[in-house]
Amino acid sequence: MQGFLTMTKYFLIFLLIAVPLFARTINAIAMTVNGEPITVYEIDQLSKKAKISKEDAVNALIQEKIEEEEMQKEGIYASPEEVDQRIMMIAKQNGMTLSQFEQALKKEGKTLESLRHDLEKQIRKEKLYRKILSGKLQKPDDEALKKYYLAHKKEFTMPGKVKIQEYLSNDPRALQAIRMQPMMMLPNVKITPRTLDPQKSNPKLMQLLMQTPVKSFTPIVNLGKNQAAMFFVEYKGKPKVAPFAQVKQAIMMRMMKEQEQANLIAYFEKKKSAADIKVIRKP
Template sequence: MQKIFFSLLLATFVSAGVYDGVAVVVKGSAITLLDIKKEMQASKLDEKAATDILIRQKLEEIETKERGISVSSSEVYDDIKKMASRNNMTLGQFYDAVRESNGLTSSELKEKIKQKLLSQKLYSAIAMSSMEQPSEDEIEEYYKLHKDSFKHPSSFDVIIYEANSKARLQEKIDNPMFSATDIVSSEKKLPYDKISPELAMLLQKTPLNHFTPAVPNGKGGFMSFYIKRVNSAKEGAIDSVKNQIINAIMGDKREQILSDYFARLRDSADINIIRMPK
């Protein structure tokens, strides 16, 4: 009798240890209270919305494993090389830029790229077989409804400040009247269609008469763009933005297919909600 009681007591403690801090179990894979709190802070969402995101992520991870989808280190390396090339940087400079802007080490960046590529492969496996290219009527209708999405500045008038030291350049950003011989400047007009998407996004989100954050200049130093003028928004003719429209339509279709797929998967999956953050 004592042996039986001891065994039951031990099982209770083991079970409590396993579930200590666990909020949700998705097909045997745990989501912790800490996971939910971190997601709430990162996404600025309430506990239910944050938990829904984490459950979807778990279902994607499990589905990826069950389908035998994998990503090699060479695929990760090639993707990073492409991003560096788009920004006119060497790999070393790109790693430095990511670390400066996002605080990610090269290992953390590689892991994020791996997860991105795994997701892309999974999404393709689920969605592509169910998707058809949009018709001309669909393209025209989408363009009419989303014209503002295909507008962008024609160019940016900027002053580019460069320095070997980021701290030195930051002095200029913090105090526009500051002047130093080791900070060089040049005025340029940057056509929207001639710069990288990453730079275009940086310039677009920087207010007029303000500096962008200091970013690597691809030569071992740093640079900041002072926005003097944003030249008139340009609305692309439908033919000039047709590929963008197709990509947008396909993206919408893909997300709808994926949302439906994972909603059905969630309904049928073994999901046990144990507790939620207080």
């Protein structure tokens, strides 16, 4: 009996020691970036959430620390008004009032407050990136666009025909209701079947339709003058290489995006090389 009590005592002591040890391991500092810590827990969580390797998670967190330092140095902030405007814009794009949008967030296990926090970080990063890229981007001329097109022709394809259902309404909320229940019929929504020839259609509309999977709705589009639209993609014909004129704007956007990414990568690689990074333990 005495032996059992002794073993029990040691077991309880082990539990008391093990819990703090576990907590210390979880919150253990893996490394510091210019004195700012990155924990093992942060690396594990980002790796799982983003479904990336721990090495990629470490690199992403190092860049985040460097970005935060740069934003502090440059005095880059996002005001509550800017965050509110972004929330209203997202709600409007989804054809919802703020109250409806908040309810939709709750269904996904999120809160308006957590979204505010995420958007504040996003807006600050956008401002930092604009500052970094200021004066560094060059708009490609027609010759450069054509050269890019010829080198990547197979990437710029369009279907022969696209069959859609067009939904028009003066109330975006009605369109959102149909998105949720496609069989619903509402008097203030006009539905028109259309067959489009990509070469003769609006390039922006075609780009939207190309990004939307078959048997899916596009996002709700604000047409102005109290009109909103969305489209249900029923069918896309066999793809073929699109003519240059039809995809010129898409090529321009892609080339500018590639310039942005190359400049940002070079900027942060330089900052990372100059940063004081101390590895304390492997994650």
